Each structure stands twice: as C-alpha cells, then as structure tokens.
Amino acid sequence: MDRNLTARLIVILLVAGASLFLLYPSYRYFTKYRNLTTEQISALSETDRRDMRSVLDKSMKLGLDLQGGMHVVMELDRGMVRDSDAHDAQDRVMEILSTRVDQFGVTEPTIARQGNDRILIQLPGVDDPERAKGLLGDVAQLEFRLVREAQDIVKAVQAIDAVLAAKAPTTNPESANPPGSQSLSVPPADSLAAAADTSGTAAVDSLHLPELPSTTPEKPDNPFSSLFVQLQFGALYVPDDGFRVQRVREILADSEVRAAVAAAVPRSEFMWSSEKGPRTADGVSARLLYLVNTEKELTGESLEDASIGPDPDRPGSMLIDFRLNRRGARTFSRLTADNVGKQLCIILDGVVKSAPSIRNRIPNGQGQISGSFTDEEARDLAIVLRAGALPVSLNIVEERTIGPTLGSDSLRRGLVAGLVGLGLSVGFLIVYYQFSGVVAALGLTLNLIITLAAMATLGAALSLPGIAGMVLAVAMAVDANVLIFERIREELRKAKTVNAAVEAGYKGALSAIVDSNLTTLFAGVVLLYYGTGPVKGFAVTLCIGITTSMFTALFVTRFVFDLLTRKRRLQKLSI
Amino acid sequence: MLVLIKETNFDFIGRRKVGFIISVVTLLIGLGSLAVRGGLRLGVEFTGGVQVDVQIDGTTATDITSVRDAVGGAGYDNRNIQAVRQGSRISFLIHLPNTEAVGATATPSTLGSTSSDAILQALRARFPNQTVTLLSLESIGPKVGSELRGAAVQAMLLSILLILLYIAWRFEWLFGVATVTALAHDLLLTLGLFSLFNKEVTLSIVAAFLTLAGYSVNDTIVIFDRIREELRLKQRRESVDRIFNGAINKTLSRTLLTSVTTMLVLISLLIYGGDVIQDFAWVLAIGIIVGTYSSIFVASPMVIQWYHRTSKADTPRPTS
Numbered sequence: 001m002d003r004n005l006t007a008r009l010i011v012i013l014l015v016a017g018a019s020l021f022l023l024y025p026s027y028r029y030f031t032k033y034r035n036l037t038t039e040q041i042s043a044l045s046e047t048d049r050r051d052m053r054s055v056l057d058k059s060m061k062l063g064l065d066l067q068g069g070m071h072v073v074m075e076l077d078r079g080m081v082r083d084s085d086a087h088d089a090q091d092r093v094m095e096i097l098s099t100r101v102d103q104f105g106v107t108e109p110t111i112a113r114q115g116n117d118r119i120l121i122q123l124p125g126v127d128d129p130e131r132a133k134g135l136l137g138d139v140a141q142l143e144f145r146l147v148r149e150a151q152d153i154v155k156a157v158q159a160i161d162a163v164l165a166a167k168a169p170t171t172n173p174e175s176a177n178p179p180g181s182q183s184l185s186v187p188p189a190d191s192l193a194a195a196a197d198t199s200g201t202a203a204v205d206s207l208h209l210p211e212l213p214s215t216t217p218e219k220p221d222n223p224f225s226s227l228f229v230q231l232q233f234g235a236l237y238v239p240d241d242g243f244r245v246q247r248v249r250e251i252l253a254d255s256e257v258r259a260a261v262a263a264a265v266p267r268s269e270f271m272w273s274s275e276k277g278p279r280t281a282d283g284v285s286a287r288l289l290y291l292v293n294t295e296k297e298l299t300g301e302s303l304e305d306a307s308i309g310p311d312p313d314r315p316g317s318m319l320i321d322f323r324l325n326r327r328g329a330r331t332f333s334r335l336t337a338d339n340v341g342k343q344l345c346i347i348l349d350g351v352v353k354s355a356p357s358i359r360n361r362i363p364n365g366q367g368q369i370s371g372s373f374t375d376e377e378a379r380d381l382a383i384v385l386r387a388g389a390l391p392v393s394l395n396i397v398e399e400r401t402i403g404p405t406l407g408s409d410s411l412r413r414g415l416v417a418g419l420v421g422l423g424l425s426v427g428f429l430i431v432y433y434q435f436s437g438v439v440a441a442l443g444l445t446l447n448l449i450i451t452l453a454a455m456a457t458l459g460a461a462l463s464l465p466g467i468a469g470m471v472l473a474v475a476m477a478v479d480a481n482v483l484i485f486e487r488i489r490e491e492l493r494k495a496k497t498v499n500a501a502v503e504a505g506y507k508g509a510l511s512a513i514v515d516s517n518l519t520t521l522f523a524g525v526v527l528l529y530y531g532t533g534p535v536k537g538f539a540v541t542l543c544i545g546i547t548t549s550m551f552t553a554l555f556v557t558r559f560v561f562d563l564l565t566r567k568r569r570l571q572k573l574s575i
Numbered sequence: 576m577l578v579l580i581k582e583t584n585f586d587f588i589g590r591r592k593v594g595f596i597i598s599v600v601t602l603l604i605g606l607g608s609l610a611v612r613g614g615l616r617l618g619v620e621f622t623g624g625v626q627v628d629v630q631i632d633g634t635t636a637t638d639i640t641s642v643r644d645a646v647g648g649a650g651y652d653n654r655n656i657q658a659v660r661q662g663s664r665i666s667f668l669i670h671l672p673n674t675e676a677v678g679a680t681a682t683p684s685t686l687g688s689t690s691s692d693a694i695l696q697a698l699r700a701r702f703p704n705q706t707v708t709l710l711s712l713e714s715i716g717p718k719v720g721s722e723l724r725g726a727a728v729q730a731m732l733l734s735i736l737l738i739l740l741y742i743a744w745r746f747e748w749l750f751g752v753a754t755v756t757a758l759a760h761d762l763l764l765t766l767g768l769f770s771l772f773n774k775e776v777t778l779s780i781v782a783a784f785l786t787l788a789g790y791s792v793n794d795t796i797v798i799f800d801r802i803r804e805e806l807r808l809k810q811r812r813e814s815v816d817r818i819f820n821g822a823i824n825k826t827l828s829r830t831l832l833t834s835v836t837t838m839l840v841l842i843s844l845l846i847y848g849g850d851v852i853q854d855f856a857w858v859l860a861i862g863i864i865v866g867t868y869s870s871i872f873v874a875s876p877m878v879i880q881w882y883h884r885t886s887k888a889d890t891p892r893p894t895s
Contacts, residue, residue, distance in 0.1 A: 073719065129691075129712060397716035405630070406710040410849065417847040421840030428836055432577050465782040468855060471840055472786045476793060479833040483797065486829040489576070512800035516793040519741055523734035523789060530730035534778040538785060575576065 005566065008559045015551075016446055019453035025058035026456050042243050049242045050284070060456040061108065062124075063463025063537055064400070066414065068407030069124035070132055073398035076117045087116060088386075093394065094119055095383045099349050100136060102274060118397070129401045136394075142300030142384070144335075147234045147343035147355055148291040152265045156291055157225050157236075159264035160257050164223040167256070224251055229286060234343045234355060237277050237286035245287050267294045271345070273352035290352050292345050297335050302328025306385035308378040311370050318378035319370040322385050329365025337361040346384065353384045414467045421471070422448070425478055433485050435574035439560045440481040443552040447477050450548040455541065465538040469524075473545020476517060480553035483509040485575055498570035502561045506554070513553065521546045579831060583824045587871050588816045588879055594872030598760060605767010615770055618777035619670060619713050621727075623720035627691045628659070628710040630666040631702050641701055642667050649697035651690065666710055669694060690714075727781050731788070735759075738792055746803060749881050754795045757874035761791040761865045768861055774854055783855040787862030790837070794830065795870040801826050802875070815882050819875055834867050 033041075033052045044052065064071050074097075076089055094111055097119060101109045110122040126132050148156075227248050228238045238248050251257055252270050261268070268291050277286030306322040324332055335344075336358050343355045356369050369381065426444060430437035451470060455462060488505030496504065524546065527539035564570060609615065619626040631638070636658040646669055647653035655670035671690055691712045698707045715723075735755055743751035765787060769776070801822040809818060841863070844856035 127709075395716075396714075398719045399712070399714040401709070401712040403708060403710045405708055406628070413847055413849040413852065417844045417852060420847060421843035424839035424843055425836035428839060432579070432832070434577075464852070465779055468779070468782045468786055471844070472789050475790065475833070475837045475840060478836045479793065479797075479829075482829050482832045482836070486826075486832070490825070493582075508804070511804075512797045515742075515745055515800060516796040519738050519792050519796060520789045522737045522741055523785075523792075526734040526737055527730050527785065530726060530733060534782055535727065535730065535785070538782045542789070 005559070005563060008555070008562075012556055012559060015450060019446075019450045022058075022453040022457050023060075023449065025055040026060040026452070029055040029059035042246065044243075046241070053242055058456065060452065061459060061461040062407075062411065063461040063466065064122055064124060064402055064407070065464050065534075066407055066411040066462065067124055068127060068402045068404035069122065070126045070129055070402075071398070071400040072121045072123075072133070072136060072396055073114060074119050074121065074136065074394045075397045076119075077395060090116065090119065092383050092386055095380065096349065097121060097136060099274065099351050099353075099384075102351065125404070127401070127404055129399070133396065133399075136396075141347075141349050142303070143296040143347050144298040145292045145294075145296050145345045145347060146339060147345055148265065148268050148293065149342075150231060150234065152268060153231060153234070153236065153291045156261045156265045156268065156270070159260040160224040160251065163254075163256050163260045164251065224248075227251075228289070233357075235273065235288040235290050238289055239284045240276070240287045241284050248289065265291065268292065269294050271347065271350065271352050273355065275352070275354065288352070290345060290355060292347070292352070296347075297344070298324075298328055298331055300385075301325075302331070303385055304328075306382040308375075308382050311373075313370065314372060317371075318373045318375055319368050320373070320378050320382050320385065322367050322369070322382075324365035324367075326365070329363075332365060332367070333361060333363045346381070348384050354381055410464055414464055418467055418471065422474060425474075429478065429481065433575050436485055436488075439557050440478075440485070442560070443481065443557045444474065444477055446556060447545070447548050447552040448474070450551070451541065451545045454544045454548070458540075458544075460540045460544075461537065462541070463534065463537040465534040466541040469538040469541035470545050472520075473542055473549055476520065476546065477549035477553055480509070480513045480517070480549060481557065483512055484553070484557070488573070488575055492573070492575070498573045499565045502565055502573070506558055506561075510554070513550065517546050517550050578828075579835075580828050583827055584820070585824060585827075586820055587823050588819050588876060591872060591876035591879070594868075594876065598764070598869075598873060601764055602760070602767060605764055605769075605771060607767075608771040609767060612770055612773070615766070616773060616775045617724070618775050618780075619715055619720075620778050621720050621724045621776065622672075623715045623717035625671040625690050625712070625714045627669045627671075627694055627712050628666050629669065629695065629698060630664060630708045630710050631698065632705045632708075634665055634667075634702070634705065636660075636665055639667065642669075642698065645697040645701040646694055648701075649693050651694060723778075731785075734788070742796070742799075746799060749878055750799050750803075753874040753877040754792060754799070756877060757795050757866075757869040758788055758791050760869050760873050761787060761862060764865050765858060765861050769858065774857070777854075779852075779855050780858060783858035783862075786859055787866065790859070790863060791866035791869065794833075794866050795874045797829065798823060798826050798870045798875060799878075802878070815879060819879055823871055823875060830867055830870075834863055837863055 029052075033055070036044075041049070041052070074093075076093060090113060094113065098109075098111050101111060101121065101123065108124055110120065112120045114120045121136065123132060227244045228236045230237050238245050261270070271290050271292050273288035273290060275288050277288060279285045302324050304323045304325050306320055308318050308320050311317045311319040340358050340360060343357045345355045346353045354369065354371075356371065373381070422444070426437075426441045429440050433440065448470075451473065454460075455466075460466075484505050487508045488501050491501035491504045491508075492498070521543060524539045524543040527535055528543060531539055564573075629642075631642075639656060639658045643653045643656055646656065651669075652671055653669075655672075657668045659666050659668050691709065691714075695707060695709060735758065738758070739751045739755045741751075742754050762784060765784070769780075774780070802819055805818045805822045805825075806815075838860065841856045841860050844852050845860070848856055
C-alpha cells in the first residue's frame with residue numbers, strides 16, 4: 001500500500017472512529033436510561049446518575065414530535081412598547097419565562113428569541129398543557145423578602161427530619177442511597193449597600209454557624225438534612241445530581257412537612273434559588289435553598305430602574321445600581337436600617353434570584369448590589385430587577401402539544417420505516433452490483449453514522465421532517481453510487497481494463513454528483529436560514545447528509561476500489 | 576452481471592410533442608381541480624385554528640357519530656371531524672376554525688387548550704369506561720398561520736433562484752431556466768394531483784415538496800451533465816438531437832435504478848410510516864415519477880427547442 005492510500009485510510013478511520021465515539025453517549029442513553037421512570041431514576045446509584053447526566057448531555061436530541069411535549073410561541077403585545085424598547089422588553093420577558101420554565105423541572109427546555117417580538121418555548125415531555133400555559137401566561141411577580149437566620153433554618157430542618165423519621169417506613173424508600181461525601185466551597189456572599197457607599201468594607205459576610213450533619217447517609221433519624229451538603233450564607237446547598245433536588249422538592253410539597261415548618265418557624269417558607277453553587281470535582285453543582293419570610297418587604301412596583309457598572313472594589317467584576325421610587329425608598333430606608341447584616345432576597349416568580357446581605361442603611365432609594373458578578377450575571381440580575389414592572393402583556397400565538405403516546409409511536413414508525421427502506425435499497429444495490437454493491441453499502445452505512453454523529457454533536461434534534469431530510473440525503477448517496485457504477489460498466493463495455501474503467505467511471509460521474517449535491521445543498525442552506533420548526537429540521541439533516549454523502553460516495557468507496565486495483569491489474573470486477 | 580436494461584436508443588427528443596401534450600393535460604386537470612376546489616386544503620398550521628387529535632380506547636371508525644355528538648354538545652363546531660387510522664389504532668382528528676376555537680370567553684392567551692380541555696371533558700363524559708388520550712393539540716393564531724404560509728413560499732422561491740443561478744453558472748443560462756421550469760412543472764403537477772385527491776397540506780407535506788424539489792433538480796442535472804459532456808465530445812456534423820437522445824439513453828439505466836431504489840424506500844415509508852409519513856411518501860412517489868419524466872420530456876426538449884430556434888442545432892458551441 002503506498003503512502004497516498006495509507007493517508008486516505010487514516011482519514012477514513014479517523015472520521016469513522018470519531019463518529020462512533022461521538023455516537024457512543026447516544027447509544028448508552030437510548031439503551032440504558034431513556035425508558036426509565038422517575039422512580040427508577042431515583043433508585044439509581046450515585047455513579048449511574050452521574051453517568052446518565054453526562055451521556056444525556058452528549059446524546060442525540062429528539063424533536064418534540066418524536067418525544068412528546070409542548071411548543072409555545074408567545075408574542076409581546078407591542079401596543080405599549082416603543083420600537084427601541086422592544087429588544088429590552090423581550091430580554092426581560094425571556095428572563096421571566098426562563099425562571100418559570102425552570103420551575104417545571106423539564107429536562108431540556110428551549111427558550112429562544114423569534115423575530116423581535118416573539119419568544120419560542122419548547123418543553124419536552126410536558127403533557128399537561130393547561131398547567132404549563134397558566135404558568136407561562138401569568139404576570140411577573142418581583143418581591144423582596146428577608147432571609148431567615150441560620151438558627152431558624154436549623155430548627156425548620158430538624159422539624160422536617162422529625163416528621164419524616166416518624167413516617168419513615170413508608171416514605172423513605174431511598175435510604176439505600178447514601179449520598180457520597182462532597183465538599184463544596186462557597187463564593188463570597190453578595191452584598192447590598194447604599195449607592196454612595198464605596199468604602200471597602202468586607203464583602204464576605206459568611207455565617208459561621210454549626211454545620212448540619214452533611215456527610216452521613218440518609219438515616220431514619222435525619223432523612224431530610226442528609227440530602228444537602230452544607231448550610232452557608234443563609235442557604236442550604238443541595239447537590240443537583242438529578243435526584244436530591246427532586247427529593248427535596250417532594251418533601252417540601254408534603255402537607256405534613258409544611259405544617260411542621262410552620263409550627264417550628266412561624267411565618268417562613270423554603271424557597272429555591274436559581275443561583276448555582278460551585279461545581280465539585282465530579283461536576284455536580286448545588287442548588288441553593290433559602291428559608292425566607294412569608295411577608296414581602298417590597299414589590300417590583302417600587303423599582304424604577306436598574307443598570308450595571310464596573311465594581312470599583314473588585315476589578316473585573318460588575319455591580320448593579322438600582323433606583324426606587326419615593327414610596328419604595330422610604331420603606332427601603334427603614335428596612336435596611338433595621339436589618340443591617342441580614343440577607344435580603346430578590347425573588348422573581350417565587351424563585352430567589354439573589355440574596356445579598358445588607359451592609360448599611362440605604363436612605364435615598366439608590367442602592368448597589370455587589371458581589372463577584374461577571375458581566376453576564378450582573379446583566380441578568382438587572383434584567384430581573386427591571387422585570388418587576390413588566391411593560392408588556394403576552395399572547396400565545398402558536399401552540400402544539402404532542403402527547404407522549406403519539407411521540408413514541410412516531411419515533412418507532414419513523415425508525416422502522418427508515419431502516420426497512422434503507423435495508424431494501426441497500427439489498428437491491430448488493431443484488432445488482434454484487435461486490436461493488438457491498439462497497440456502496442459500506443459507504444452508506446458510514447454515511448448514516450457520520451450524519452447521526454454530526455447531529456448529536458451539533459445538538460440538532462431529530463424530528464420527523466429530519467428523517468425525511470435524511471431519506472433524501474440517502475437517496476442521493478445511492479444515486480451517486482449508481483452513477484459511478486453505471487459509468488464504470490459503460491467503460492468496461494468499451495473493453496477498457498478494470499483499472500482504467502474505475503478511473504474513468506469516477507471521473508465521468510464526478511461533475512454530475514458534485515453539481516447535483518451542491519445545488520441541493522444550496523437549497524438546504526436557504527431553508528436553514530428561512531425555515532422555522534419542521535422546515536428547519538428537514539434542512540439540517542439534509543445539509544449534513546449531503547455533505548457526508550459526497551465524502552462517502554466519492555472518497556470512501558473510491559478508496560476501496562483503488563486499494564483493489566493499485567497492486568495488481570484486475571481482470572474482472574464484480575459490478 | 577445483472578442488467579436491468581440493455582443499451583437503448585429511444586428517440587425521446589423526436590417524441591417531445593407527446594410529452595408536451597401529456598404535461599399540459601395533467602397540469603390542466605390538476606389546476607382545474609385547484610380552481611374548482613378554490614385552492615388547496617390547507618392544514619391548521621397555515622389557516623390558523625385548533626386541531627385536536629384524540630384516541631379513545633376500544634372505538635372504531637363508526638364511533639365518529641358519538642364523537643360528533645360530544646363535540647357538538649360541548650358547543651363546538653363538529654363538522655370537521657375525521658377518523659384516522661394509525662396502524663391498528665383509530666384516532667379522531669377534530670378541527671376547529673379560528674373564530675370558533677377562541678370563542679367569546681377565551682382570551683387569545685388561552686387559545687387552544689381551553690377548547691381542547693372542554694372537548695376532552697365532553698368525550699370522557701361520553702365514553703366513561705374508555706381511556707381518552709390526547710395525542711396531539713395544535714393551535715395556531717391566524718397571524719402566525721399566514722406568516723408560516725409566507726415563509727414557506729419565500730424559502731421555496733429563494734432556493735429556486737439560487738438553483739437557477741448555480742446551474743446558469745455551471746452550465747448555461749438556458750440550462751438553468753430549463754431546470755427551474757422542469758422543477759416548477761413537477762411541483763405544480765404534483766400539487767394539482769394532491770388537490771385532486773383532496774389531501775391536506777400540512778407542514779410535513781411542505782417538507783415532502785421540498786424533498787421532491789431536491790429530487791427533481793438532481794435528476795435534471797444528471798441528464799444535463801451528460802449532455803454537457805457529449806456536446807464537448809461532439810463529432811462534426813452530428814446533430815444536437817442525436818446528442819441529446821444519446822445522453823438521455825446513456826443515463827437511462829441510472830435513471831431507472833435510482834428511481835427503483837428510492838421507490839423501495841418510499842414503499843417502506845408507505846407501509847410502516849403511519850398516517851403523517853404516508854402522505855409524505857405519497858407526494859414523493861408521485862414526485863419521483865413526475866421528476867424523472869420531466870427531466871427527459873420537459874427540461875431537455877426546452878434546451879433543444881432553443882437550439883433549433885437560434886439555429887444552433889447544426890453548429891452548437893461546446894459548453895463549458
């Protein structure tokens with residue numbers, strides 16, 4: 001084998017190897033985890049759950065039409081918004097909507113801008129459209145509440161532990177799952193100060209209080225407290241390992257538990273935060289859970305504006321300036337004077353967005369929130385603050401719900417139909433072209449593997465129109481092979497040698513293949529940019545499929561023939 | 576060596592008038608059907624409105640009257656309800672026009688699910704012992720409907736323009752025009768037949784037409800590529816008609832083989848695909864026949880006709 005051939009073999013093996021490697025997570029996900037129920041998932045071991053998350057991340061996504069779920073397009077009512085503010089309004093609405101969608105616990109929600117006055121939301125697996133829409137359509141609620149002191153949190157947690165321990169035999173099936181010992185470090189807490197105050201007072205305001213038992217397995221006597229790793233800065237850290245957060249949610253929803261919390265720490269409730277704790281070595285970050293007052297100190301109506309600027313004390317990080325109206329300023333002045341050192345939660349739609357500690361009194365309604373905010377975090381928080389008084393109302397202009405039954409049915413049918421069709425045409429090629437047909441079949445299989453791997457890597461979801469795009473791409477790949485083989489036969493009839501016929505066959509078919517594939521590719525690219533939803537799904541698989549089919553038809557099969565003809569002069573070719 | 580067809584020498588170009596008549600007649604039938612029906616039957620995606628697909632265990636297609644009663648009883652338009660077969664399963668497709676679905680009480684922000692919830696309740700009351708499952712719900716505001724329609728048409732036109740430019744660059748202007756004409760011919764003809772069978776245009780049907788467009792262009796280009804090559808190798812005094820015929824005949828076995836393999840895929844889609852995919856496969860099956868035909872009888876004769884008219888027929892320049 002000469003150097004040229006070796007180089008080509010290496011290219012082919014690299015591409016094939018890389019594709020298989022990229023597809024492996026999808027294979028693992030679909031064979032091992034996809035069909036598990038929530039209960040089965042919570043019964044998985046720690047290692048398995050981590051494995052599931054990592055393969056899910058890299059796995060091929062399915063479109064809503066194949067897995068069921070809800071697709072909603074909401075339109076901003078532009079009546080009240082000036083054009084120049086439209087983008088800003090859209091930002092604020094997106095922030096509100098993502099907060100709400102997070103509450104759903106949907107695995108992979110999509111929230112995307114569409115044009116300049118629409119927002120697309122996709123919730124895979126959601127089969128209660130009414131509830132989902134209620135949540136999406138509500139008016140945003142921004143409020144400020146005080147965080148409870150750590151002693152209160154300890155009291156509440158102990159009360160919950162007591163309730164659960166009493167119910168243990170029936171409600172504690174997870175006791176077989178000891179959480180592994182984790183260590184988390186905590187970033188400096190954010191702080192809240194008057195706008196004028198730029199003195200470099202210590203920003204870190206950690207509450208060094210007795211840590212809760214954290215590394216012990218979930219035992220009958222502390223089933224609840226064993227679910228989180230620590231208590232710091234007024235928040236409980238619950239590892240987001242696909243199980244514990246869910247379990248804590250369930251526990252907190254229990255009516256007996258709620259009653260116990262109310263009895264132990266009156267006028268308080270637990271509230272999740274959208275903030276994430278730092279990641280541990282094994283890639284799990286923690287969700288923060290706060291115990292906050294039930295009464296609100298201030299609502300979004302009091303906020304006039306919020307903007308971001310560089311933090312003079314912390315080079316490279318940003319802070320948020322906000323301004324309250326006169327009534328808000330008066331309330332805020334009293335509130336901050338009385339509660340210096342405590343944390344104040346900024347809550348949007350029932351989710352804590354930030355919980356800075358109050359550093360000093362803020363008399364004039366002009367405050368600053370500082371912490372180690374990146375540009376983006378600061379901007380998001382400013383958007384949250386401004387979302388309080390949302391200037392637009394939202395209309396649902398498009399809604400699709402695919403039930404899970406129909407989704408899985410379509411997936412099964414699409415796969416069976418696609419595979420049988422592929423099998424039939426490959427079978428035909430092999431019968432008709434014999435050995436050369438086998439070579440073509442190899443190329444087609446590789447083509448399919450590369451296409452799927454590219455989709456998994458690009459995060460393009462597979463949908464029914466996507467399967468249609470793949471069918472067209474495969475048909476064109478078959479056509480490319482037919483063109484080449486017919487041309488080789490033609491040359492053989494002219495009594496050329498096998499080597500010359502192969503050479504001339506590929507050369508003669510090249511321009512037709514390139515021209516037809518490129519034309520289709522152009523059309524595909526146009527559709528990719530213009531199309532929405534299904535048309536886009538079609539275009540993505542088509543474009544990927546066409547590109548890979550040119551590679552397999554012109555490069556891979558050619559390599560096999562060259563390998564055969566290079567060394568010796570073939571007398572006959574099975575074609 | 577297995578050979579489907581031996582070397583052939585049909586006079587396709589000489590019979591182009593026959594092709595012309597077939598095309599015109601079929602186009603007229605299709606367009607006539609379009610005119611009589613007042614346009615295509617557009618799916619809910621394009622018209623706006625609500626479409627609810629419900630499965631009721633243990634029902635057969637004859638239960639549609641009970642479904643109609645239940646929907647009508649809930650106060651909704653029950654004229655447009657279909658029983659749809661998906662393999663062994665029957666489901667009922669309930670269409671509500673936009674005005675009906677939004678109704679007097681519902682605000683636009685509660686568009687579809689209000690009606691679907693009411694309908695599901697009515698059906699559950701009607702079939703108390705069976706499980707009633709919501710298979711899918713689609714609810715499209717009137718504005719979005721017309722936008723989707725516009726976007727689909729725009730995308731189609733823009734891609735046709737690009738195809739035209741590319742082929743004009745790679746071949747000659749005329750070849751581009753002929754390819755696009757053949758493409759338009761295929762799309763219109765299939766659309767006409769689609770209307771004749773009164774099928775509904777949904778987004779997946781749009782995908783099918785896009786696939787058809789791809790196939791049609793591909794097929795034309797393969798033949799044009801061969802014509803371009805033969806023109807380059809042209810002997811003196813050989814007539815253009817002969818060259819075109821030769822090119823078509825030489826690619827004929829490829830044309831048939833590709834059609835057969837693609838048809839095999841489509842047959843599989845028709846058998847196993849379920850309702851949605853079946854309509855898709857239907858469009859493509861028609862499209863492949865029409866697309867193959869038009870490459871030979873529409874695109875190539877157009878170029879020939881032009882050669883004749885500009886009396887290049889005897890002394891054509893080899894094209895690049």
